Amino acid sequence: MHHSLPYATRVRARYATMAIFFIAGMMYATWGVHVPTVRDRFSLSPGMLSLALFAVAGGSIFAMLTAGSWIARAGTRTASMTGGILMMVCGALVLVTPWFWLLLLVLALFGFGMATLDVAMNAEASAVEEALDRPIMSSLHGMFSIGGMAGAAAGGALLAHGLAPAAHFALASGVSLLVLLVSIPATLPHVPHHDEHAKASSSKRWRSGALWALGGLALIALIAEGAMYDWATVYMRDVVQATPSVSSAAYAAFSGGMAAGRFGGDAVRARFGAPQLIFGSAGLAFVGMVMALVLPNTVFTMTGFTLMGLGLANMMPVLFAAAARVEGVTPAEGLAQVAGLAYFGLLLGPVLIGGVAQVTSLPIGLCVVAACCAIITLIGPKILRRLKI
Structure with a gap:
């Protein structure tokens, strides 16, 4: 247009x-x-x-x-x-x-x-x-x-x-x-958009299986991302026994990985397509989280958190781009639904990991993050392929 x-x-x-x-x-x-x-x-x-x-x-x-x-x-x-x-x-x-x-x-x-x-x-x-x-x-x-x-x-x-x-x-x-x-x-x-289209879109939005699938992926991705924002520094301090300055560098490593991954993501999506980008990204995040959990020392944990940042970086851009292209729904409506579900994930992540950590331990709590990444690796590409995105 x-x-x-x-x-x-x-x-x-x-x-x-x-x-x-x-x-x-x-x-x-x-x-x-x-x-x-x-x-x-x-x-x-x-x-x-x-x-x-x-x-x-x-x-x-x-x-x-x-x-x-x-x-x-x-x-x-x-x-x-x-x-x-x-x-x-x-x-x-x-x-x-x-x-x-x-x-x-x-x-x-x-x-x-x-x-x-x-x-x-x-x-x-x-x-x-x-x-x-x-x-x-x-x-x-x-x-x-x-x-x-x-x-x-x-x-x-x-x-x-x-x-x-x-x-x-x-x-x-x-x-x-x-x-x-x-x-x-x-x-x-x-x-x-004509009002009739907007009204039709509004009712279709809640019935759209495609939007629920994309929103579900976004929710899982932001459970992992929200957990990293709130728990990365705590993990470094309490489990890895790092100094406060090194512990706060863990947050910087994750954020730096996020920024770097996002500036490289468009070229990868243009070259290989969205399903491959999601598969590679979620797989990388899974490897990073497992590395941080299995080898809890400063170097491996920082490397793991950087890989987590790189891996999670392109989840939201790809899922938002897909939400804006779902048939029969205006881009704003599609985005609002997927972003709303993602936001629940962002709120839920830190609480969920905190709850599991309270009952067991923080490393076991953070296994939830690794599980989220594994789920996206397995089902994310299939959903995007089915939607032809």
Whole structure:
């Protein structure tokens, strides 16, 4: 549909979308940096802090469930703008909110804006991929990873140099808003979906076996990814007996593997196809996790975590690209459903591993991650082949 646009317009849309992915990653990381700040500001117990974290997750899941058909009607440009502005305004308010109940409301709206932007920018990415007629989804997700790393690093440096936390969050929100406003006009123009199509799509969405299959894979992949974010450092410290600085490097090794894998993923998908990329990626992640569990010393564990990052890197880009192409459903609706299920996996992963670790031990808990990777290796390629993706 966008093939008729001049090539320069399509390339400009790609760079604009890259910028939007970058600021989304940066804002997400800025929130992550300030979770302890929120805890200290309101003197929260672990239970109350998890309520605050759940407010963000709840807002996000509500958006995934409700915003898909609106994004399909309004278009990715309007939806990215609306979601982005809501996220950034709420971000600037998080650390100046006077009462805890109001903080929960701000965080829920922050999560809602973040998820709306997430679905809209992935639908835009799918349109750009189609317009350019080559895979670009992985490198866009790579920009999200780079934005996250830059946001965390810049946040750490500015706070260490004495910038007030509230000023830092407001600065990150302001810079992100500026980038968003500059980038949006360069994104692809909206091709409207007729209301009848959107309504039909909405009902088909919940009956689509293809979307449930892709969403199931996304859920399993993000159980593994979520577990790595929360438990990699703990595993290094408690099981490998590494020093605190080496332990936090485990998180960096995993994140670095993720970023590197995403910037290489498009070329592999273009050359070998999505089923082979999923097979190789999940297999690599499985080998990495088994290496970290069987040989718990610093070198092997760090190598294993890097392989995990490389392996998990292209799961979401490939599954999101597939979700946007499912027959009879608008890209935004397909993405919203798969992203919503994936989000449950991200929430479920750390809790599931923590529960198993509580009853047994952390290495046995992390066997769940290896099992998730093995399941995707076995069934992921078959599902993608059946969908002819």
